[in-house]
Amino acid sequence: xxxxxxxxxxxxxxxxxxxxxxxxxxxxxxxxxxxxxxxxxxxxxxxxxxxxxxxxxxxxxxxxxxxxxxxxxxxxxxxxxxxxxxxxxxxxxxxxxxxxxxxxxxxxxxxxxxxxxxxxxxxxxxxxxxxxxxxxxxxxxxxxxxxxxxxxxxxxxxxxxxxxxxxxxxxxxxxxxxxxxxxxxxxxxxxxxxxxxxxxxxxxxxxxxxxxxxxxxxxxxxxxxxxxxxxxxxxxxxxxxxxxxxxxxxxxxxxxxxxxxxxxxxxxxxxxxxxxxxxxxxxxxxxxxxxxxxxxxxxxxxxx
Amino acid sequence: xxxxxxxxxxxxxxxxxxxxxxxxxxxxxxxxxxxxxxxxxxxxxxxxxxxxxxxxxxxxxxxxxxxxxxxxxxxxxxxxxxxxxxxxxxxxxxxxxxxxxxxxxxxxxxxxxxxxxxxxxxxxxxxxxxxxxxxxxxxxxxxxxxxxxxxxxxxxxxxxxxxxxxxxxxxxxxxxxxxxxxxxxxxxxxxxxxxxxxxxxxxxxxxxxxxxxxxxxxxxxxxxxxxx
Ligand SMILES: Nc1ncnc2c1ncn2[C@@H]1O[C@H](COP(=O)(O)OP(=O)(O)O)[C@@H](O)[C@H]1O
Ligand SMILES: [Mg+2]
Numbered sequence: 001x002x003x004x005x006x007x008x009x010x011x012x013x014x015x016x017x018x019x020x021x022x023x024x025x026x027x028x029x030x031x032x033x034x035x036x037x038x039x040x041x042x043x044x045x046x047x048x049x050x051x052x053x054x055x056x057x058x059x060x061x062x063x064x065x066x067x068x069x070x071x072x073x074x075x076x077x078x079x080x081x082x083x084x085x086x087x088x089x090x091x092x093x094x095x096x097x098x099x100x101x102x103x104x105x106x107x108x109x110x111x112x113x114x115x116x117x118x119x120x121x122x123x124x125x126x127x128x129x130x131x132x133x134x135x136x137x138x139x140x141x142x143x144x145x146x147x148x149x150x151x152x153x154x155x156x157x158x159x160x161x162x163x164x165x166x167x168x169x170x171x172x173x174x175x176x177x178x179x180x181x182x183x184x185x186x187x188x189x190x191x192x193x194x195x196x197x198x199x200x201x202x203x204x205x206x207x208x209x210x211x212x213x214x215x216x217x218x219x220x221x222x223x224x225x226x227x228x229x230x231x232x233x234x235x236x237x238x239x240x241x242x243x244x245x246x247x248x249x250x251x252x253x254x255x256x257x258x259x260x261x262x263x264x265x266x267x268x269x270x271x272x273x274x275x276x277x278x279x280x281x282x283x284x285x286x287x288x289x290x291x292x293x294x295x296x297x298x299x300x301x302x303x304x
Numbered sequence: 305x306x307x308x309x310x311x312x313x314x315x316x317x318x319x320x321x322x323x324x325x326x327x328x329x330x331x332x333x334x335x336x337x338x339x340x341x342x343x344x345x346x347x348x349x350x351x352x353x354x355x356x357x358x359x360x361x362x363x364x365x366x367x368x369x370x371x372x373x374x375x376x377x378x379x380x381x382x383x384x385x386x387x388x389x390x391x392x393x394x395x396x397x398x399x400x401x402x403x404x405x406x407x408x409x410x411x412x413x414x415x416x417x418x419x420x421x422x423x424x425x426x427x428x429x430x431x432x433x434x435x436x437x438x439x440x441x442x443x444x445x446x447x448x449x450x451x452x453x454x455x456x457x458x459x460x461x462x463x464x465x466x467x468x469x470x471x472x473x474x475x476x477x478x479x480x481x482x483x484x485x486x487x488x489x490x491x492x493x494x495x496x497x498x499x500x501x502x503x504x505x506x507x508x509x510x511x512x513x514x515x516x517x518x519x520x521x522x523x524x525x526x527x528x529x530x531x532x
Contacts, residue, residue: 005412210393213353214454215383216410218376 013227031236041178048171086138193293233290311361323517339514386455444471
C-alpha cells in the first residue's frame with residue numbers, strides 16, 4: 001500500500017473511533033487500567049528487586065576458626081568453600097586485620113585508647129572468612145554445609161538474619177499475582193477492542209462491499225480498522241504512563257516521610273530508571289493489544 | 305477478453321439462475337445482454353466480478369482464470385472492470401463528488417489526479433452542477449449517472465452496465481447510450497444489460513439474449529428479440 005494511502009486510512013480510522021465513541025472509550029479505559037496495573041506492578045517489582053539486590057550486597061556468612069588452626073588448613077577450607085555453587089566470594093580476614101578494623105570503627109579518633117592492648121590482640125581468635133552468596137535463598141544450605149565442616153577447624157558460623165530472602169519471597173508473590181491479573185485484563189482489553197472494531201465494521205459493511213468490488217486491496221480495506229485498534233491501544237498506553245509518572249515520585253516521597261523503617265531515597269530506583277523500560281514497554285503492549293484485537297475481528301468479520 | 309465456458313450458477317435452492325452458458329467477448333466489443341426479469345443477467349455480472357462463485361464452468365477475464373486467481377489478486381481483476389450496478393450501490397453518506405472520488409481512492413490514485421479527473425467525468429455524464437448533492441437528493445436517473453461516472457473514472461478496459469437506462473426517460477437514455485458508445489469507440493469493451501427495445505433495435509450491436517439462465521440467441525448486429 002502506498003504511503004499517501006495511509007493518510008486516508010488514518011483519517012478513516014479516526015472517524016471509526018469518533019462514530020463509536022462509547023465503545024472506543026470503554027476499550028481505551030480497559031487498556032489504560034490494564035497498563036496502569038502493569039506499570040504499577042512493574043514499578044513495585046523492580047523496586048523490590050532493587051532492594052533485594054541491595055540487601056544481598058550486605059548479607060554474608062561469617063566463619064570463625066578453632067584456635068591453633070594452621071594457615072594451610074585455612075587455605076584448604078577456603079578452596080573447598082569457594083567451590084560451592086552458591087558461594088560468590090570468600091574473603092579472609094586475619095586477626096590483625098579484624099583488630100585494625102575494630103579499632104577504626106570503635107575508637108575512631110581516639111586511637112590512643114586502644115594502645116593499651118598493643119601487643120595483646122583481644123581479637124586473637126577472630127580470624128574469619130566472610131562469604132558472600134550468589135543467591136541468598138541458599139543461605140541455609142550453606143550454613144548447614146559449613147557446620148558440617150566443624151571437625152576441619154571451624155569453630156562458629158554466623159549468618160545474618162535473612163531479611164533479603166523474605167523480601168525476595170514477597171517479590172515473587174507480587175510477581176505471580178500481578179502476572180495472573182494482568183493476563184486476565186489483557187484478555188478483557190483484547191475482547192473489548194475487537195468488539196469495538198466489529199461495530200465499526202458493521203457500520204461500514206456496505207461501504208466495504210463496494211470498495212472490494214471496485215478493486216480495493218485487502219490491506220486497503222483492513223487498514224482503517226488496524227489504525228483504529230492501534231490508536232485506541234496507544235491512547236490506552238499513554239494515559240496511564242502520564243498518571244504513573246506523576247504519581248511515582250510522590251509515592252516514594254510519601255513512603256520515605258511516613259515510614260521510619262524506610263530511611264533513604266537510595267533504596268528506591270530513580271523514576272528515570274523505571275520509565276526507561278516501562279515507557280516503551282507500555283507503548284508496545286498498548287499497540288500490541290490494539291493490533292491483536294483488530295486482527296481478530298478483521299479475520300472474523302472482514303472476509304478479505 | 306471475456307470467456308465463459310459452460311458456466312452455471314445455482315443459488316442455494318431452486319432452478320439454476322445461470323445454466324451452462326458459453327460466451328466469448330473480444331476486446332473492444334459492444335454487447336447488449338437482453339432478457340426478461342429473472343433471466344439471470346445480474347447473476348452473470350456478479351459471476352464475472354467474482355462476487356459470486358459459479359457452481360460449474362470456467363470464467364477467464366483479461367487472461368485471469370477466476371477459479372485459480374489468488375485471493376489477494378482478486379482486487380486486480382476488479383480493477384479491470386468498471387461496473388454500473390442495477391441498484392447503483394452508491395454510498396449514502398457521501399456526496400456525488402466523494403462517491404466518484406471513492407472509486408479512485410480505493411485504487412490509490414493520487415489526490416492531485418482525483419481532483420482533476422472527478423469533475424471531468426461528472427461533466428461527461430452531465431452532473432457537474434450536482435457534485436455536492438447526496439444520493440437521496442437525486443432522482444433515480446441522476447443516481448444512475450453517478451454510478452456510471454464512478455464506473456468510468458478509472459478508465460477500466462471493461463465496462464459492465466446493468467440496466468444503466470432503467471430509470472431514465474428516452475432523451476436521457478439516448479445520452480447515456482451515446483456516451484457508452486463513445487467510450488467503446490475509445491477502446492473499452494462495453495457490456496450493457498438492458499430492457500430498452502428501442503435502443504437495442506436502433507444501435508444494431510451484438511445482442512445476446514438470455515432466457516431462464518440460458519443463451520437462446522447471439523446476434524452479431526441484431527435487434528431486441530424477446531417480447532415480454
Ligand atoms: N441472492 C439470491 N439468492 C437466491 N436467488 C437469487 C438471488 N439473486 C437472484 N436470484 C434468483 O436468480 C434468478 C436470476 O436473477 P437475476 O440474475 O437477478 O436476474 P436478472 O438480472 O436477469 O433479472 C432469479 O430467479 C432470482 O430470483
Ligand atoms: Mg438484474
